[in-house]
């Protein structure tokens with residue numbers, strides 16, 4: 130049930146896509162990340178569950194470069210990316226969504242996604258051509274919007290979308306950067322039943338094509354989607370394993386699932 | 392005196408769609424400026440021409456500031472420093488007998504680019520009020536440097552021996568010629584800026600103004616784009632400085648006073664941020680209002696200040712959106 134024993138075959142043969150190596154971070158006296166080591170395989174969907182305030186978002190912040198760990202290393206495709214900035218990590222193929230929706234409210238839905246495409250297609254030090262008319266950026270953006278049924282809303286300012294639509298746009302933006310690893314911070318939170326179902330279906334479609342680290346409170350979704358699950362409590366990983374292994378782990382039951390049942 | 396401004400208010404067509412109304416404003420502004428010299432000949436021509444030339448030159452500087460404020464959210468309080476660099480490039484070179492406008496302009500652009508690169512690299516590491524303060528500080532630094540240039544007039548400044556020469560000819564000695572040089576420069580820079588803000592580069596900046604963290608998460612480092620924009624804006628303001636020196640045939644530290652930087656911010660806010668022609672419109676209204684009020688009383692500042700504040704409070708978003716929204 131520990132990290133090494135349950136590493137999947139793919140990871141063992143080609144080396145994992147993401148390796149967290151003894152990551153630690155404190156906020157004052159609070160050990161928000163406490164000696165966290167875990168791996169995500171190149172095509173693995175690895176879920177992290179844990180109670181509120183366990184340090185899940187802070188962990189994603191450190192992987193994406195929004196926050197710096199106090200100690201430990203982050204390896205991406207074998208390279209130590211700990212010193213890289215957030216933008217540099219994104220350019221390497223590391224995309225993330227935000228728990229608190231983070232979009233460009235004045236831009237149209239299409240432009241939000243096209244700009245993410247632009248981030249991965251050539252230089253943006255181009256000063257003459259009208260970017261919003263570049264089909265090379267708009268066409269891939271429309272394909273992704275279609276995947277989320279957002280195409281009819283393409284010309285709406287993103288700030289005017291409903292909450293659930295914004296959550297989907299958030300995901301669409303992350304995907305538009307053509308990532309090798311997707312970090313998702315509670316993509317289902319606050320979405321309607323139908324929207325959840327659509328996002329879960331999209332994630333199932335993506336599964337196996339890239340690495341995904343998924344933070345989610347919706348246990349049904351996690352148990353459906355995840356290859357492996359890690360349980361984070363007070364900044365520590367107390368268990369990693371398959372859905373069944375985690376479900377039946379007594380420590381997890383008392384620390385987390387038990388609380389939920391009660 | 393309000394020839395350039397009057398057609399604007401009357402120009403809103405009855406049921407024009409929003410997009411048409413949006414291009415109507417710049418068209419009317421530029422058309423008004425194009426025919427103003429013809430109208431000016433029926434009045435005190437040299438006074439009107441020199442006033443409107445000044446309006447366009449400061450409109451050019453306001454345009455550069457709108458790039459920073461309106462499109463990148465960077466409220467610079469030191470934009471007049473770049474006007475000063477342009478003006479002093481003309482003044483200093485002229486005092487050494489170098490009168491060609493090409494060389495003077497090249498020197499102004501090079502000096503402003505270097506100054507912008509150095510001060511921008513430092514200022515852009517700060518945000519909000521700190522950015523305002525540090526750009527103000529760099530502006531003041533240059534101001535006091537200019538006052539200490541005893542060889543070039545120090546506090547008092549210096550009168551130019553003549554206006555700049557164009558390929559060795561004194562074309563600019565004609566007020567009309569200078570007017571149209573300013574007009575064409577403003578028009579070309581306006582069109583170039585239109586392209587710039589719509590380009591990939593401009594889109595990154597507009598995105599970073601709304602949400603810098605999101606931009607980093609999709610692979611953009613806003614700092615690099617903001618620095619390049621800061622340099623471009625500085626060079627445009629220096630161009631305005633070259634023209635301003637020729638308009639007044641006089642160069643002094645006052646060209647780069649902090650009050651001038653403040654006036655430019657007011658013009659941008661008054662005209663409407665983030666539209667480019669709003670900045671030009673702001674400059675027209677600001678300078679003509681100043682002129683009119685100054686004709687009534689020497690204490691015009693006392694009226695002008697509160698008037699500006701009322702305008703900003705009551706015409707939300709400035710004059711340009713007001714016109715664009717108007718339905719007669």
Ligand SMILES: Nc1ncnc2c1ncn2[C@@H]1O[C@H](COP(=O)(O)OP(=O)(O)OP(=O)(O)O)[C@@H](O)[C@H]1O
Nearest residue numbers: 156159161179180181182183184185186187188228
């Ligand atoms: N910048 C910060 N400074 C100080 N404390 C912080 C900071 N960010 C987060 N924390 C604290 O760290 C702890 C972990 O926060 P985090 O947002 O990572 O939790 P989480 O697991 O994502 O919770 P949730 O399920 O509610 O999203 C919380 O107690 C939080 O208050």
Ligand SMILES: [Mg+2]
Nearest residue numbers: 185186187228
């Ligand atoms: Mg969280």
